[in-house]
Amino acid sequence: MVTPEKKFPLVLTAHPRLARWLMLEYNEQQKNKKAWETPEILPLSAWLKNFWLETWPEKHILSNIQSESLWEKIVDADHQVKSLSVLHKKAVAIQAQKAYSLINEYKIPLLKKNFQETLETLSFFQWAESFEKQLGHWGAIDSSQLMDYVCESIEKGKTKLPTKIYFKGFDKKYPQLQSLLDAIQRKGTQTELPDLFLPESEGSISHISVQKYDDKNQEATTCARWIRKNYQPGKRFGVIVPDLKNYHSILQRELAAELCPSSIFPENKTELPFNISLGSPLSQITPINLILDLLSTPSCTIPAGTFYSIIKYPVFNLENEATIAIETEFRKQRKFNIDISDFRFSLDSEKAPRFFNLMVAWKSWVLDSNKFLPNKWAEKISFFLKEVNWPGKEEKLTDKENHIFESWKNCLDQLASLNSILGPIHRIEAIKNLSGIAEKCFFPEKNRDHLIQVVQLDEATGMKFDHSWVMGCHFEALPPSPDPNTFVPSEFRKRHQIPHSSAKWELENCEQQLKRISTSSKDIVLSYPLQDGDNSLEPSPLIKKYPQDNSLVLPSARIKDQISNSIALEKLDEEPYLLLTGDEKIRFDRGQMKGGSSLLKNQADCPFQAFSRFRLHATNQEIPDTDFDPMVRGNLVHRILEIFWRKVKTREQLVRLHKTGQLEKQLEILVKQAMEKFSRALTDQKEFLKLEESRNIKLVFEWLVQFEKERDNFTVLEPEKEETVNLNGLSLTLRMDRIDETEGKKHVLIDYKTGEANPSEWVKERILSPQLPLYATLISPTAVYFAQTKKGGMGLKGIKESIKNVGTSSIQFVGFNKPVHFSELLEGPTWNNLLDFWKRQINGLASEFLEGRISIDPAQKQNTCRNCDLNPVCRIWERDDGIGELD
Numbered sequence: 001m002v003t004p005e006k007k008f009p010l011v012l013t014a015h016p017r018l019a020r021w022l023m024l025e026y027n028e029q030q031k032n033k034k035a036w037e038t039p040e041i042l043p044l045s046a047w048l049k050n051f052w053l054e055t056w057p058e059k060h061i062l063s064n065i066q067s068e069s070l071w072e073k074i075v076d077a078d079h080q081v082k083s084l085s086v087l088h089k090k091a092v093a094i095q096a097q098k099a100y101s102l103i104n105e106y107k108i109p110l111l112k113k114n115f116q117e118t119l120e121t122l123s124f125f126q127w128a129e130s131f132e133k134q135l136g137h138w139g140a141i142d143s144s145q146l147m148d149y150v151c152e153s154i155e156k157g158k159t160k161l162p163t164k165i166y167f168k169g170f171d172k173k174y175p176q177l178q179s180l181l182d183a184i185q186r187k188g189t190q191t192e193l194p195d196l197f198l199p200e201s202e203g204s205i206s207h208i209s210v211q212k213y214d215d216k217n218q219e220a221t222t223c224a225r226w227i228r229k230n231y232q233p234g235k236r237f238g239v240i241v242p243d244l245k246n247y248h249s250i251l252q253r254e255l256a257a258e259l260c261p262s263s264i265f266p267e268n269k270t271e272l273p274f275n276i277s278l279g280s281p282l283s284q285i286t287p288i289n290l291i292l293d294l295l296s297t298p299s300c301t302i303p304a305g306t307f308y309s310i311i312k313y314p315v316f317n318l319e320n321e322a323t324i325a326i327e328t329e330f331r332k333q334r335k336f337n338i339d340i341s342d343f344r345f346s347l348d349s350e351k352a353p354r355f356f357n358l359m360v361a362w363k364s365w366v367l368d369s370n371k372f373l374p375n376k377w378a379e380k381i382s383f384f385l386k387e388v389n390w391p392g393k394e395e396k397l398t399d400k401e402n403h404i405f406e407s408w409k410n411c412l413d414q415l416a417s418l419n420s421i422l423g424p425i426h427r428i429e430a431i432k433n434l435s436g437i438a439e440k441c442f443f444p445e446k447n448r449d450h451l452i453q454v455v456q457l458d459e460a461t462g463m464k465f466d467h468s469w470v471m472g473c474h475f476e477a478l479p480p481s482p483d484p485n486t487f488v489p490s491e492f493r494k495r496h497q498i499p500h501s502s503a504k505w506e507l508e509n510c511e512q513q514l515k516r517i518s519t520s521s522k523d524i525v526l527s528y529p530l531q532d533g534d535n536s537l538e539p540s541p542l543i544k545k546y547p548q549d550n551s552l553v554l555p556s557a558r559i560k561d562q563i564s565n566s567i568a569l570e571k572l573d574e575e576p577y578l579l580l581t582g583d584e585k586i587r588f589d590r591g592q593m594k595g596g597s598s599l600l601k602n603q604a605d606c607p608f609q610a611f612s613r614f615r616l617h618a619t620n621q622e623i624p625d626t627d628f629d630p631m632v633r634g635n636l637v638h639r640i641l642e643i644f645w646r647k648v649k650t651r652e653q654l655v656r657l658h659k660t661g662q663l664e665k666q667l668e669i670l671v672k673q674a675m676e677k678f679s680r681a682l683t684d685q686k687e688f689l690k691l692e693e694s695r696n697i698k699l700v701f702e703w704l705v706q707f708e709k710e711r712d713n714f715t716v717l718e719p720e721k722e723e724t725v726n727l728n729g730l731s732l733t734l735r736m737d738r739i740d741e742t743e744g745k746k747h748v749l750i751d752y753k754t755g756e757a758n759p760s761e762w763v764k765e766r767i768l769s770p771q772l773p774l775y776a777t778l779i780s781p782t783a784v785y786f787a788q789t790k791k792g793g794m795g796l797k798g799i800k801e802s803i804k805n806v807g808t809s810s811i812q813f814v815g816f817n818k819p820v821h822f823s824e825l826l827e828g829p830t831w832n833n834l835l836d837f838w839k840r841q842i843n844g845l846a847s848e849f850l851e852g853r854i855s856i857d858p859a860q861k862q863n864t865c866r867n868c869d870l871n872p873v874c875r876i877w878e879r880d881d882g883i884g885e886l887d
């Protein structure tokens with residue numbers, strides 16, 4: 001039965017993208033009219049489904065996710081694949097599902113004798129039998145069988161057919177499609193498949209050029225600029241990419257940056273003017289990836305790192321202060337795992353309601369060990385997400401956020417449809433299924449169509465463009481390697497020339513596609529990259545017949561290039577001084593600030609550092625490491641040695657302890673005592689503390705025996721002594737690590753360093769690390785040392801007075817060589833001159849600070865900046881002298 005003739009014939013397309021494209025092209029052609037008739041253009045799959053539903057069928061169609069889950073269940077139940085990993089089983093099930101579609105498309109009878117070829121084909125036969133048995137039991141059909149059922153309905157005349165149907169985008173007639181065409185024609189409907197017949201190339205004059213680029217980035221950037229250059233309203237652009245997976249993110253980035261430069265601003269919500277096929281899986285889109293992470297938390301004991309990243313996910317919009325406080329506290333406790341069922345942090349439900357709700361909901365979610373049907377899990381997930389404030393109710397959702405939320409709901413619907421297949425399941429299994437669904441849901445699912453399309457090679461069939469760029473035409477991608485489905489016996493693969501089954505098929509298919517592109521566009525660029533990572537690439541043999549052209553060099557439209565091209569930067573000289581206020585003068589004179597000698601160190605390193613820290617009070621909100629960080633380790637060694645020398649006092653006693661074998665025992669007691677404070681805070685980290693304890697005992701033992709014991713006799717006067725000094729209005733409180741007294745009643749100044757120590761910094765035109773020189777000016781010692789207690793690099797490093805003849809003193813360098821310009825810095829190389837030099841330097845630094853010198857002037861350029869966290873304040877990287885370019 002045929003319906004009366006319409007003005008437009010029905011158009012059925014090979015895939016939904018083509019249907020949307022044809023509709024867009026048609027609407028573009030009509031846009032000067034006031035009203036026009038809407039043609040009927042739809043994907044064949046949608047038409048078949050509508051047709052089937054119109055016949056009031058007894059059997060329902062299994063959704064794709066239902067079919068996939070059924071295949072997974074069947075494959076999983078097979079004892080032969082029991083030993084495979086979950087991922088492998090999933091891949092097997094997907095491959096089996098594809099094989100089932102192929103045997104339906106190519107009408108390969110599901111008979112045992114046809115599948116005897118290998119163990120794989122035989123297993124597939126058994127799975128397919130179980131699959132069909134289950135379909136029969138449910139009164140369902142698979143979507144790959146739908147065409148056959150529709151044929152039957154057409155034969156029985158169950159619904160009306162139009163007089164003419166165009167089939168667009170079909171470049172091959174597989175047996176199932178042929179049967180459909182036959183059935184339609186037998187009912188008197190005319191059918192046409194224009195894409196099956198390639199137009200003769202002689203008639204069309206296309207300009208085709210081959211261009212090579214250094215890499216994919218350059219190729220994609222140039223293509224984006226080329227579109228911009230040739231753009232005119234109504235013109236159609238096709239970017240055709242054989243290996244689109246590899247180019248997807250680069251193209252997304254480059255097209256957005258060049259075609260819609262303002263899209264880089266987060267507040268910009270303009271829709272991008274192009275469509276890219278193969279969207280990203282919803283499971284990889286933020287916040288869905290984060291939500292899936294949270295939902296799949298396996299137990300209440302969560303690795304600390306995972307916990308910190310989850311509470312910092314912006315999607316849950318937790319209270320900042322509470323988040324930082326909790327992380328800092330747990331890190332201080334050196335927690336490796338956080339138990340959310342025993343959350344030892346008092347959370348105020350009024351001050352931090354969102355954090356509080358998250359913890360309550362998260363705990364009850366993870367503790368849910370019941371089995372429920374998938375639809376119940378979908379409900380529970382929605383409820384849980386509402387509890388944790390997603391999507392937030394505070395602000396209106398943007399279009400994209402709305403899209404994501406809609407896609408997410410669609411995934412939950414799909415999960416809910418699996419009741420009869422999965423039955424009651426546990427939470428983790430439900431989330432595994434949901435993640436699988438989100439992986440197959442490509443985002444954005446729906447978007448407005450644009451005249452700039454990025455498609456895969458096969459998708460270009462049926463599409464006409466004014467300008468086409470075929471990208472990535474290198475020998476590895478064009479033609480690609482074959483990918484035969486080994487569940488289909490090789491005899492049938494060969495007989496029917498099933499797609500992707502052989503290298504010959506791939507080659508012919510690519511040749512045909514290129515030929516089709518060359519006749520469906522007037523201006524074509526074929527390009528390839530010379531390099532992909534470390535891989536050198538050659539052009540595909542299929543494009544060698546076309547003329548090679550120079551690579552295009554086109555101007556950029558990016559915001560940053562626009563700015564730098566159009567504006568000559570203005571140079572502003574910063575004020576190098578900012579005088580101290582009256583209040584500041586009083587504060588510094590009275591020493592009412594924290595930090596002591598570090599003020600001079602900062603001033604020496606970079607005046608702006610001292611200004612930021614001591615006048616602007618810039619602090620870094622430091623969150624300690626879970627492991628002991630270097631600073632804590634350094635303090636611990638200081639503390640152990642302080643306690644040790646308070647008790648042991650002299651070198652002779654140290655020697656005695658060592659001789660009698662008491663030293664190690666003493667150290668065990670002292671290290672425990674020094675670590676008491678840490679042990680109290682880390683009661684549940686026993687193993688970790690034990691390790692740290694034994695590490696410290698070994699380290700200090702080695703230091704005492706190999707270095708302190710080998711020195712001349714000394715007495716330790718006052719470890720960690722505090723002194724206050726006023727340098728012409730700058731009052732500093734100092735804490736000296738150690739002062740030793742020699743047998744000749746001379747003083748030796750010692751500062752412990754658990755990292756690398758560099759005493760050559762004391763004898764420079766501008767001294768760095770002025771702490772020890774400052775102490776030296778106060779007590780006039782005869783030696784000044786860094787005691788470097790670093791594992792694998794221990795030693796005393798410093799400067800001492802050397803008296804060869806009575807009355808003549810000189811300077812001796814211990815543990816390092818005489819610095820190059822040393823002699824030029826002192827009037828004569830005597831100890832007193834060195835002390836005078838230090839005094840001048842220290843006073844100079846103090847005066848600089850008090851005079852208000854604040855210049856951004858790192859003493860050792862990049863080396864100083866590398867260890868400084870103030871670069872967001874000083875913006876050193878914006879300078880054009882290269883100092884800010886840290887590696």
Ligand code: SF4
Binds near residue numbers: 606609866
């Ligand atoms: S980053 Fe460099 S320039 Fe900036 S304050 Fe620190 S040391 Fe000075």
